[in-house]
Amino acid sequence: MIYFIFFSFVLALHSPQPICKIDDYFYIYDVDLYQSVGKKNWDKLKTEKKQSLFDDFIKKELVCFSAKKEFFDLKPKIQEKLEVRKNMLLINNAYEHFIARPLLDSFVVAENFKNLSKSVFVSHILVGFDGSLKYGGEKRTKKEALERALSLKKELSSFSLGAETKVAFANSAKSFSDDPSAQKNGGFLGSVFWGSTIEDFESxxxxxxxxxxxxxxxxxxxxxxxxVDSFGLSDYYYYPKKIFKDLSIKTSLKTLSFDSLSVFSSRFDSSVLNDASFKINRSFFNDVFDFLKNKQKKERLIGNKFSTLEWLGEYKKDGVFVVFNNKGFGLRWFLNILKQRPATRFPSLQKKSDFDFFVRSVCLEFLVLERARFLEIDSSVSYLRDFKNNYKNILYNEYVGFLVGEVGKKIDSLSVENVYKKGVFNGDFLSPLSVVISEVRFSSFSTARVAFGEFKSLNDFDFILKKYKGDVREPIPENKGGEIGLLAFSLKEGDVSNIIENNDGSFSFFRVERFLEEKPFTLDLVYKQIERKLIKKEQENLKENLLSSFLKKHSVEFYYDVIGL
Incomplete structure (x- = not known):
């Protein structure tokens, strides 16, 4: 393939330096940190921020190291997650290698390889013209703009190279450049990395x-x-040589148009299915689809991954579902493939055409994965780099989640009881002072006024309560219950309130039945609450002290001087 033509010289990239040694045999290198943070960004940071980022980086590395050492990544649940992610990454890399990379111009890749490790400190003067992007200055033709640029070039060429030219250039940028920022920065763009600006400019x-x-x-x-004031190094300079070469290709992909990639991708898909002589057994397919539709209708569900897998698992007929590579595959084979598919990639199967497209897509991915493994795309630098990053993220999150979950198992009843006793002593687990009232409520003030008049006349609240279907309310804690609660605590037992308007627009009056004094809740009522608080506290403590706990768990030696700490 033409895009693998590189320069004959060996690029003098950065040699990785160890920054940490774990248990006397496992090393972490500065390039690992710089791929995570970015060397240029790292150099700009203050020491305190550097230390914070470094601690987070080392914490992740230590957690992953420990998890792998304990074979945590071999647990079935983790293996399943990794397998799903592997397939997803391999599909992406397969399409990149089979379709996009062969379309690349070898010159573009060579330019990337030559310049990707560099940065340039540059200033510019822009002379816009009518029709150029974002130009809003005086009326100016393209010819006039070029003449002005040539005039400025001639004037600047009269100065001596060095500081004199730089000052003159900045002054000209402030006076003549159509870049709005030139008034403040004298045309200085700062450090420009290869690929960070348009090709016409960077070339x-x-x-x-x-x-x-x-x-x-x-x-x-x-x-x-x-x-150009000077040349420097980009973040890519600090990548390992193999990865740098691969990135020279990968960053060239942006030069390909989306439309052309879509066309070639569609052709590739068709060729993969045609090469395998892919066919769907229509009679069996139709019967399976009708079965799914009946399930959807009966259970009133549109269908997602879990319902679709369940329904297909209930289909009992045997038969050939699809044929490719001169072999027939049944529904059980299809079902096993679907189990490894992310839930987000299960469409709504409303029409037969939806199901047809879904089946073709699943089988196409299976065939592409077979081809990718046969051609060892899973050994390519780009795939291994992608998987390494994903592997660490999954392993870190799953292992920390496991440790957090284990905390809850260490909380025993004695710990809960001790917290309860202290809480009772400190007044933490007391049922609050509350009031019990009997209330009659009305939708209108006029009805409430008639009922209240009857009460005044008869002086029999129990009769009014029964006649107007009032009821005893749940106890209202002090400082709760809104206006009714405030009024109730101002009355005595047996007192009847005046008519009040409630927040919902209704009207009511009530009688204070009794006041409930403060008293401790029994342990059984607050046990779960205390247990949850203890678990949460331990979980937060574990997360907060994760780095220090793993530093105690392993022998770790740091080489801070390598990264300026």
Whole structure:
């Protein structure tokens, strides 16, 4: 493939330096940190922030190291998650290797390989014209813009190379550049990385010599003059050589158009199915679809991964479902493939065409995965790098989740009882002072006023309570229950309130039945509450002290000077 043509010289990339040694045999390198944080970003940070980021980085590395050492990654649940992620990453990498990479221009890849490890400190002067992007200045033709740029170039060429040219260039940028920011920064763009700006601009500035003003060159924004102050290193410089070479290809993919990739992807899909002589057994397929539709109708569900798997598992007929590579495959085979498919990739199977597309997509992925493994895409640098990152994320999250879950098993009844006793002594587990009232409620004030008049006349609240279907309310704690609660605590037992309007627009009056004094809750009523609090506290403590606990668990030696700590 033409995109593997690289330069004959060996790129002098950064040699990895160890920054940490665990249990006297496992090393972590600075390039691992820089791939996580970014070298340029790291160098800009203050020491305190560096230490914080480094601690988080080491914490993840230690957790993953410990989990792997304990064979946690071999647990069936973790293996299942990793397998699903493997397939997803392998599919993505397969399409990249089979479709996108062969379309790349070898010159673009070579330019990436040459420049990706570098950055350039550059200033520019922009001369826009009518029709150029974001130009809103005076009326100016393209010819006039070029003439102005040539004039500025001639004027700047009269200065001596070095500081004199830099000052003159900044002054010209402030006076003549159509870049709005030039008034403040004198045209200085700072450190520009290869791939961080448009190709027309970077292809010129990365080919310039330091201190030399470029000839005018055109981009969609107008004509530019550029001045390179110095060259530096990009974050890519700190990647291992194998990964750097692969990234030279991967970052070239942005030059491919989405439309062309869609066309070639569609052709590839068709060729994979055709090469395998893929066919669907229509009679069996139709019967399975009708079965699914009947299930959807009967259970009134649209269907998701779990319901679809359950329904297909209930289908009892045997038969060939699909045929490819001169072999027939039944529904059980299809069901096993679906179990490894993420829930987000189960569509709503409303029409037969939906089911047809779904079956084809699943079988296509199976065939692409077979081809990817046969051609060892799962040994490629890009796949291994993608999987390494995903592996660590899954292992870290699952292992920490496991440790957090184990905390709850260590809380015994004696711990709960001790907290309860202290709480009772401190007044933490007391049922609050409450009031019990009997209330009659009405939808209108006029009805409430008639009922209240009857009460006044008869002086028999029990009669009114029964006649108007009132009831005894749940105890109202002090400082709760809104206006009714406030009024109730201002009365004495046996007192009847006046008519009040409630928040919902109803009206009521009530009688205070009794006050309930404060008293401790029994342990059985608050046991679960205390247990939950203890578990939460232990879980938070575990997360907060995760790094220190793993540093105690392992022998760890740091080489801080390598990363400037």
């Amino acid at each position: 010129v500035v990365f080919s310039l010599r330091e201190g030399v003003v470029s000839d005018p060159f055109e981009t969609p924004y107008g004509f530019h003059l550029a001045l």
